[in-house]
Amino acid sequence: MKRNLLARIALYAGLTIAALTFIYPFLWMASSTFKPPAEVGSLALIPHDITLDNYRTMWARAPFGRALVNSIFVATTITLSVLVFGSMTAYAMARLNFRGRPALNAATIAVLLIPGQLTLIPLYTLMVELGWVDSYTALIVPYLFNPTAILMLRQFFLQIPQSLIDSARMDGMSEPRILFTIFWPLSKPVLSIVAIFTFMGAWNEVLWPLLVVREQNLMTLPQLLTVFALGGGAGSVGVSLASAMVLVVPVVVAYAFLQRNFIESMAGSGIKG
Amino acid sequence: MPSVSFEHVRKAFGDATVVEDFDLTVADGELLVLVGGSGSGKSTILRMVAGLEEVTSGSIKIDDRDVTALPPRERDVAMVFQDYGLYPHMSVRENLSLGLRLRKIARQEIDRRVTWAAGMLGLAPLLDRKPKQLSGGQRQRVAMGRAMVREPKVFLFDEPLSNLDASLRAQMRIEIGGLQRRLNTTTIYVTHDQVEAMTLGDRIVVLADGRIQQIGRPIELYRAPINRFVAGFIGTPPMNFVDGGLREEDGEVFFRAEGMSIRVPHENAATSKAAESLTLGIRPEDLRLNASTTRAEGGPAGDAFTGRVVLVERLGGTSHVHFDVVGGSRMMASVLNDRLPDVGETISVGVPPDRVHLFAADGRSISNSASLPS
Numbered sequence: 150m151k152r153n154l155l156a157r158i159a160l161y162a163g164l165t166i167a168a169l170t171f172i173y174p175f176l177w178m179a180s181s182t183f184k185p186p187a188e189v190g191s192l193a194l195i196p197h198d199i200t201l202d203n204y205r206t207m208w209a210r211a212p213f214g215r216a217l218v219n220s221i222f223v224a225t226t227i228t229l230s231v232l233v234f235g236s237m238t239a240y241a242m243a244r245l246n247f248r249g250r251p252a253l254n255a256a257t258i259a260v261l262l263i264p265g266q267l268t269l270i271p272l273y274t275l276m277v278e279l280g281w282v283d284s285y286t287a288l289i290v291p292y293l294f295n296p297t298a299i300l301m302l303r304q305f306f307l308q309i310p311q312s313l314i315d316s317a318r319m320d321g322m323s324e325p326r327i328l329f330t331i332f333w334p335l336s337k338p339v340l341s342i343v344a345i346f347t348f349m350g351a352w353n354e355v356l357w358p359l360l361v362v363r364e365q366n367l368m369t370l371p372q373l374l375t376v377f378a379l380g381g382g383a384g385s386v387g388v389s390l391a392s393a394m395v396l397v398v399p400v401v402v403a404y405a406f407l408q409r410n411f412i413e414s415m416a417g418s419g420i421k422g
Numbered sequence: 423m424p425s426v427s428f429e430h431v432r433k434a435f436g437d438a439t440v441v442e443d444f445d446l447t448v449a450d451g452e453l454l455v456l457v458g459g460s461g462s463g464k465s466t467i468l469r470m471v472a473g474l475e476e477v478t479s480g481s482i483k484i485d486d487r488d489v490t491a492l493p494p495r496e497r498d499v500a501m502v503f504q505d506y507g508l509y510p511h512m513s514v515r516e517n518l519s520l521g522l523r524l525r526k527i528a529r530q531e532i533d534r535r536v537t538w539a540a541g542m543l544g545l546a547p548l549l550d551r552k553p554k555q556l557s558g559g560q561r562q563r564v565a566m567g568r569a570m571v572r573e574p575k576v577f578l579f580d581e582p583l584s585n586l587d588a589s590l591r592a593q594m595r596i597e598i599g600g601l602q603r604r605l606n607t608t609t610i611y612v613t614h615d616q617v618e619a620m621t622l623g624d625r626i627v628v629l630a631d632g633r634i635q636q637i638g639r640p641i642e643l644y645r646a647p648i649n650r651f652v653a654g655f656i657g658t659p660p661m662n663f664v665d666g667g668l669r670e671e672d673g674e675v676f677f678r679a680e681g682m683s684i685r686v687p688h689e690n691a692a693t694s695k696a697a698e699s700l701t702l703g704i705r706p707e708d709l710r711l712n713a714s715t716t717r718a719e720g721g722p723a724g725d726a727f728t729g730r731v732v733l734v735e736r737l738g739g740t741s742h743v744h745f746d747v748v749g750g751s752r753m754m755a756s757v758l759n760d761r762l763p764d765v766g767e768t769i770s771v772g773v774p775p776d777r778v779h780l781f782a783a784d785g786r787s788i789s790n791s792a793s794l795p796s
Contacts, residue, residue, distance in 0.1 A: 312507030315474050316568075320521035321495035334511040 175397075182391040189386050203391040210382055213395055215366055216373040221399075223288045223369055224351035230293040231347045232340060238294070239302035240328045244314060254303075260296040273360050287361040288369065292351060298343045305339040306332060341407055349400060370396050425450040425608035426471065426576055431480035433466055433632075440466050441632045444480070453602050453609045455623035457616055457655070463632035464612045468578050471610060472501050484575055495525075500569035501578040505585060506561045508553040508568075514540075515549040518567050532571075539567040542601070559590045566601070577602070577609040583618065595621060616656050620644070628652050650785040653703050659742060661703045661779070662753040668700065668780075677702045677780070681750035682727035684773050686780065700788070703779035709755035710772030711743060711763065726772045729753065731763045745769060 173194075181189050182203050184196040207213060241247070242254055272291055281287040309332060317327045333340065358372040368376070374392045376382070383389040426448040433441040441463040448454045456464040469475035471482055473494035481490045489497045500521075508517050515536060522532045540546045543563040553561055562582060569577055582598070583591045599622050602609050613619055619626050620640045628635040628643065628651070636648040640656075647653035653661050666679030668686070677684045677700075684702065712726075729745035732752070741762055743755045748768075755771065763769050780788050 310505055310507070312503040312505050313509065315469075315472070315501070315503060316507035316509070318474060318494045319472060319499075319501050321524040331509060 178390050179394060182387060182394050184387060186385050186387055189390075203385075203387040206385075206388045207377075207383070207391045207395075210384075210388075211373055211377045211392075212365060212368075213370070213373065213392065216368050216370045217395065217399075219285075219367060220352060220370040223285065224348050226289050227292045227351040228344050228348045230289075231295045231298050232344060234294055235298040235343065236302050236306075236328060236333070236336075236340070237325070239299050239306055240324070240332060242299070243303045243306035244309075245324070257296045257299055261300070269356070269360070276361050282361050283364045283367060285367065288358060288367075291357070295347060298347060301339055301343055302336070305336055309335060345403070345407055348403065352400060425452070425485060426610065427483045428467075429481045429483070431467070431470065431482060432478050433463070433470060433475065434478045439632060441470075444632075444634065446627065446634070446637065448608055448610060450608055451606045453599075453611060453622060453624045455619040455626045456610065456612045456629060457614065457619040457623075457626055458629035458635075459614060459655075461631070462629040464614075464629050465580055466632075467629075468501075468580050468610060468612045471497075471576070472499055472578055473497050474501075498574050499576040499578055500572040500574040501580065502562075502565045502569050502582045504581040506553070506565040508561060508564055510553055513550050513552055514545060514556070514564050517553070517564055518549075518571050521568065521572055535571040535573070536567075539570045542570070543567050558586050559594060562586065562594055563597075566598070570601075570605070575608065577607050579609065579611040579613075581613055582611075583613070583615070598622065617658060620656070626656075628655060630655075646787075647703075647779065648787050650701060650703065650781040650787070653779055653781070653787070657705055659706045659754060659756060661705050662709075663781075664702045664704075664747070664751055664753070666700070666702060677778070679747075679750055681729075681747040684727065684778065685725055685775050686778050687775050699783050701781040701783075703781060704753075704773060704777060706742065706754045706756035708774060708777035709753070709757075710774070711755055711757050711761075712770040712772065725775065726770050729769050729771050731765050731767045731769060734762055734765060736762075743769075745771070747771075 176194055177192065180194050180196055183199050183201070184191075185198055185200050185202065188196055188198070242250060242257070276282050276287045281290070313331055313335075314327060317331050322330070353371055354369070355371045355375055358369050359375065362368055362372065365373070374396055377392060378389040383392065428444050428446045431441060431444040432439065440461075444463075444467060446454075456467060458464045466475055470477050471484075473489070473492060473496075477490050481488055483489065484497060484499065509520070512520065518536045518539060519532050522535065536549075537546075540549055543566060545560070545563055545567055548556060548560060548564075553564065556564065562585075565582070579598070583594055586594060595618055598611075602622075611618075611622060623640055625637060626640055626643055627637050630651050636643060636652045638646075643652060643656045647656060650663070654663070664677075664679045664682070666677055666682075669676050669678050675686050677686050679702070686702075710726075728748050730748065731743060731745045733742075733744040735742040735744070736759070739759070740756050741759055743757055743763060744752060745755070746752050753771075782788050
């Protein structure tokens with residue numbers, strides 16, 4: 150009994166330390182944005198004198214509001230497109246018979262094997278040729294399709310019973326209608342995980358925007374942050390951290406809302422009739 | 423007027439032919455059962471009628487309209503699936519009405535039909551539930567209701583009772599039969615269960631390897647199977663088969679095998695010159711057991727043989743007596759319980775000559791000695 154209790158205490162102590170090592174840097178960053186410059190060096194989590202100066206300075210020196218809007222627009226468009234076009238492709242790959250389906254499956258997997266950095270230069274050249282540099286198009290179009298998302302959705306769609314498709318066809322539904330009114334409601338877990346990953350990927354992307362966008366008004370948040378903080382525009386650590394907070398907060402909020410779906414989909418899910 | 427007609431329908435997946443030259447007419451209001459083992463092509467035929475599977479060659483007509491190339495929604499047929507195919511995220515009411523809403527039928531009419539079907543199937547209290555909250559039998563009823571509200575020309579049932587337990591299956595079987603008679607809608611019913619086929623079908627089509635083996639009323643298939651496959655498939659417990667040959671003695675014809683010599687009606691022998699190698703079939707319920715050790719007591723010579731009991735299965739009303747023919751094969755008799763032999767006992771087994779079936783080496787029946795009721 151006693152030994153059990155001790156083991157439990159040790160376990161929880163270990164877990165607490167582990168949790169703290171993960172969360173402390175984040176909390177420190179969050180609290181430091183409210184510290185005056187003199188205090189930023191300290192490891193304390195609660196500032197002595199709370200100030201919003203860091204945020205004010207940041208906002209005054211660079212168009213972060215505009216960058217926030219840009220980021221939201223770009224990431225949302227990409228996410229919606231990946232969900233809609235991705236599930237259409239996945240549906241066809243999983244449930245329709247057509248010539249070349251095996252080749253399409255193989256090609257999709259092959260695309261996964263090519264590292265993104267490899268296509269960076271050719272893709273950039275293409276953007277220049279098309280005259281898309283310094284436009285939303287360059288930020289969005291290369292990401293409209295995502296092979297990982299297609300394969301995840303395809304795998305899930307394969308588990309949905311054939312009789313549902315048959316019923317829907319007998320009820321008179323078209324294939325897109327079957328996808329969006331029967332498959333989508335049943336695929337919420339996988340759709341949310343694809344949405345979260347796609348959104349986060351698009352939101353955090355720095356390298357590509359740095360290549361194709363020079364105009365400050367078109368910059369996304371991480372891009373502007375990089376240019377601002379690394380380029381010395383921030384002037385102080387507190388201001389740098391404040392701009393990082395602007396980047397992180399929306400993702401954390403989104404995660405908090407979708408946490409249940411996120412964990413569900415990580416744990417895997419099936420359909421039981 | 424024929425309701426559904428198949429004309430030389432063939433279906434192949436790649437090189438594999440699963441349905442070969444299927445030619446059949448289903449009468450208006452008839453309940454036709456397609457029965458066969460797995461891979462016999464029965465579900466494929468049903469799916470071709472529904473439009474869920476393309477026809478490789480041949481044509482399908484519903485009420486004289488060629489539907490071979492039409493999509494499912496334009497065929498005026500409704501289908502009940504083995505795993506029901508209910509939309510899990512919709513209520514029973516939505517499941518029932520979706521097909522009608524998609525066809526832009528007036529709201530009042532939809533309500534009328536849903537209420538009618540729900541009343542008929544006892545679903546009225548369940549209309550707002552999701553399929554997950556229903557029992558297997560209730561889900562099955564919803565699936566049937568969904569077909570009924572469409573008021574189609576043809577109902578298609580694809581093994582609708584396979585996922586239910588035995589008692590529920592028997593109950594739903596009766597309900598489906600009753601419902602079909604009341605609605606008088608042409609129905610094609612697919613099953614691998616020959617009891618379902620026998621009890622439900624106006625006519626039965628027995629399929630094997632994508633080919634029609636025999637078409638007929640249930641009692642015709644039972645009494646006069648056209649080949650060994652049908653003989654073995656229809657009837658529970660299954661027919662006994664013994665390999666042997668025919669011989670003529672003193673103007674009488676006998677079927678001879680190891681341990682038995684059975685007199686068979688004369689006309690059978692006359693039709694079969696190649697009588698050296700053939701198979702005798704006799705249903706377990708047609709065998710007569712006598713707890714005696716000598717042939718003389720079992721009946722006249724040639725109408726009985728001797729066996730040794732190896733197993734007795736008591737089912738309540740009747741029992742299955744398994745026995746080895748002395749020096750020969752194992753057989754089974756289905757008998758009433760009044761005088762059961764013991765295991766190890768030697769018995770005399772009587773064979774009424776008019777109940778004997780004979781099959782040629784290729785499986786074809788060369789006798790339909792069992793007479794049909796008029």
